[in-house]
Amino acid sequence: MHKASVVIIGAGPAGLCAAIEAAKAGAKVLVLDENLKPGGQLFKQIHKFFGSKEHKAGTRGYEIGVELLKEAEVLNIDVWLNTEVCGIDKEKNIWAVRNGKDAVHIAAERIILATGAIENAVAFPGWTLPGVMGAGAAQTMINIHRVLPGKRVVMLGSGNVGVIVSYQLMQAGADVSAIVEASPTLGGYGVHTAKVRRAGVPFYTSHSISKVIGKEKVEAVEIVALDQQWRPINGTKKVLEADTICLAAGLSPLTELAWIAGCQFHYIPELGGHLPIHNRYMETTAAGIYVAGDITGIEEASTAMEEGMLAGINAAASLGFYSQKEKEQLSAIVWDRLDALRCGYFGQKRKTAKERMISVGKKVIG
Amino acid sequence: MIQGALKTTGAPSLEELKKSPAFPRAEDYQIGPIAVIECIEEIPCNPCETSCPKGSISIGKPITNLPRIDFNRCSGCGICVAACPGLAIYIKDYTYSQDEALVTFPYEYIPLPEPGDTVILVNRQGQEICEGLVKKVNSAKAFQQTTLVSVSYPKQHFEEVVNMKRR
Numbered sequence: 001m002h003k004a005s006v007v008i009i010g011a012g013p014a015g016l017c018a019a020i021e022a023a024k025a026g027a028k029v030l031v032l033d034e035n036l037k038p039g040g041q042l043f044k045q046i047h048k049f050f051g052s053k054e055h056k057a058g059t060r061g062y063e064i065g066v067e068l069l070k071e072a073e074v075l076n077i078d079v080w081l082n083t084e085v086c087g088i089d090k091e092k093n094i095w096a097v098r099n100g101k102d103a104v105h106i107a108a109e110r111i112i113l114a115t116g117a118i119e120n121a122v123a124f125p126g127w128t129l130p131g132v133m134g135a136g137a138a139q140t141m142i143n144i145h146r147v148l149p150g151k152r153v154v155m156l157g158s159g160n161v162g163v164i165v166s167y168q169l170m171q172a173g174a175d176v177s178a179i180v181e182a183s184p185t186l187g188g189y190g191v192h193t194a195k196v197r198r199a200g201v202p203f204y205t206s207h208s209i210s211k212v213i214g215k216e217k218v219e220a221v222e223i224v225a226l227d228q229q230w231r232p233i234n235g236t237k238k239v240l241e242a243d244t245i246c247l248a249a250g251l252s253p254l255t256e257l258a259w260i261a262g263c264q265f266h267y268i269p270e271l272g273g274h275l276p277i278h279n280r281y282m283e284t285t286a287a288g289i290y291v292a293g294d295i296t297g298i299e300e301a302s303t304a305m306e307e308g309m310l311a312g313i314n315a316a317a318s319l320g321f322y323s324q325k326e327k328e329q330l331s332a333i334v335w336d337r338l339d340a341l342r343c344g345y346f347g348q349k350r351k352t353a354k355e356r357m358i359s360v361g362k363k364v365i366g
Numbered sequence: 367m368i369q370g371a372l373k374t375t376g377a378p379s380l381e382e383l384k385k386s387p388a389f390p391r392a393e394d395y396q397i398g399p400i401a402v403i404e405c406i407e408e409i410p411c412n413p414c415e416t417s418c419p420k421g422s423i424s425i426g427k428p429i430t431n432l433p434r435i436d437f438n439r440c441s442g443c444g445i446c447v448a449a450c451p452g453l454a455i456y457i458k459d460y461t462y463s464q465d466e467a468l469v470t471f472p473y474e475y476i477p478l479p480e481p482g483d484t485v486i487l488v489n490r491q492g493q494e495i496c497e498g499l500v501k502k503v504n505s506a507k508a509f510q511q512t513t514l515v516s517v518s519y520p521k522q523h524f525e526e527v528v529n530m531k532r533r
Binding site for chain 1 (some may be wrong): 369372373374375376377378404405406407408409410411412413416417427428429430449450451452453454474475476488489490491492493510511512528529531532
């Protein structure tokens, strides 16, 4: 049986920031991640981040990843990669499988779940053909493995993921034939849509993919216009040339471990569905278990990092590394930065949804 | 909910831009090279403000405020062009010469153009407008891999041109 005071599950932006804060406070930290490399999705984020200086704005995602890993190394944070967590019991004992073969048990005093999210799939005739993939998968191929998935791409979904990955596919040398959006208005930041529009990419709003054309692989894609109830309109089908279709239809929080750990859930559709209830200290209803990042609701790496810090500070404080006063002060500083990210046209909805969760958390947890 | 050109076509219309506080009026272009900020949505972001060495761009708090710019203090240096994570700023110089204007825009595709190259310039919808002559290609380290490309082009297309066609 291994022992650690704070075990963090997930070495993405939220998990790494949680680890750094907990270690800075003096806790013995162990980070577990099922992947072969730490950093979560940061290393494929080759674009500059938004926000202000405190949020590392203007820095490219992968450079933030490098900075976080350096900080973790200086703090002697233990990171176990290729380690899949399979179970958490009521005493906070973790059962994990290392390198696909060795079962290990870790006794944790505190656990922070920073497991992230998974891309949503969209089903249409031909969606299982080679060449149809998640936008995040295409982004991993081009920016991590440096493999171009295709030459002509049709993107389904105009949220920030859809438009950012479209831009990066062009940077990698592909052409983007179109970005198809079921809603009548585009989802992503205007600065992102403007960037791909001036590169000549057309947007099809109120459209969806009706089928993929091709026997062995994607050869073309048929799109169709949608009416106000999002039903296909007869006679509006159109064929676009494509060898790759990317799906950017949102993400769902990876909450399995929170269910296993016995956390209570609350349903907030704007944030991605059923989410573990947490308070403003990122504490869940399961004693000693904290959450941070996309598992608490789909947002961005910038907010995930802040939430990670909150969870790290408060997990450490609950072990006695900070006084009540220090914990409140440190948390308030992070909350100011979080509030700054969650305002304006795009942030307000998430802010309101998050406030709902925090008020439920306050009632249930305190 | 915003329902204009930006949210339906992807690119802002001139009408939408003119309503935003930082977009230059015709007389502002008479000063010399100035930064044109095409940022009309309230997103949490302020590197333009913090990067400007002259303090000519202001956002303040909350950081979702739209940027404002004092054109009398803007020298058109281009630092904000590389700093903007949205690639939403370029420099335009109406006073460049008798017949030609100069545009300096952010460019993150390869291959990069070289000074002396003739390139095709495009408008906000990606339509080809005219040819231009590359004057300068600046990949300074501080720009963090956003290259600034300066291109001269006929003044008659002054307003439409915003970037170049990807090669």
